[in-house]
Amino acid sequence: MPLSLLQRVASGDAAAVDACLDAYGGLVWSLARRMCRRHEDAEDAVQEIFVEIWRKAEKYNPEVASEATYITMIARRRLIDRYRRQSRVPDTTALSDDLVSGGIEHERQVEIREEAAQARHYLEQLRPEERKVLELSINEGMSQSQVAEAMNMPLGTVKTHARRGLIRLREMLGTADVIGSKGADA
């Protein structure tokens, strides 16, 4: 079985850095620009995230998650840490498209879009209220009380929906092929 990009990075293959940027640069950039008000902040965040990706490449296990999921996990954690350090709420207003002109599109990004579509398929299997709570908390960066207000629900109900939704997703990931890979969840 050929090595994954992250496994190649971990083995010291410098060419894999380019391939990794081609494959996942757009994903990381897109996640960062969702949560950064300023273009420079998004660029700094992406640099921090990729340094962490290079460092954690050796911990990647293709039996447990796809590379896209693993990289999204690292990016999400780093972006949350950044905003906790800066003591402000993530700004999920996307940067305007004119700031990303001159970008490059790679074939591997089509694969990422397919993985995203598969992820949406999993989300669609959740109850509507579970899906909505998770979208507001995870994608929009809302606190539990903000979600409660937005959905006109008690705080405890919000937490219950979030827990059930995430546990259900974990079960789905555990019983199906991991998104984008052939391994089963460990």
Add this chain to the structure above:
Amino acid sequence: MSSELCRDERRFLELLADRAAFGLRQSEEQELRALTERVPGGDAECMERSAAVVQLAGVAIYPLPRSLRDRLRDTGRRCVVSLQGGLFGEE
């Protein structure tokens, strides 16, 4: 499996889910650390992966700006070389 272990596992998953969705208070972080010791084979990242799937489902992919890519490429190549030399250890 004892009922106490079942209870611990359930609470372990709840706290992991709460952390992934909203973050934890300090007391909950301490509780999670204690449970991590008690739950054998507990996968502390399982809910982070579920949250990553939610995020992946909701992201619109934009291409990486070329100038940023060039900088990342240079940094990345240096990092990979340093990693091989053991010069770029864990925090």
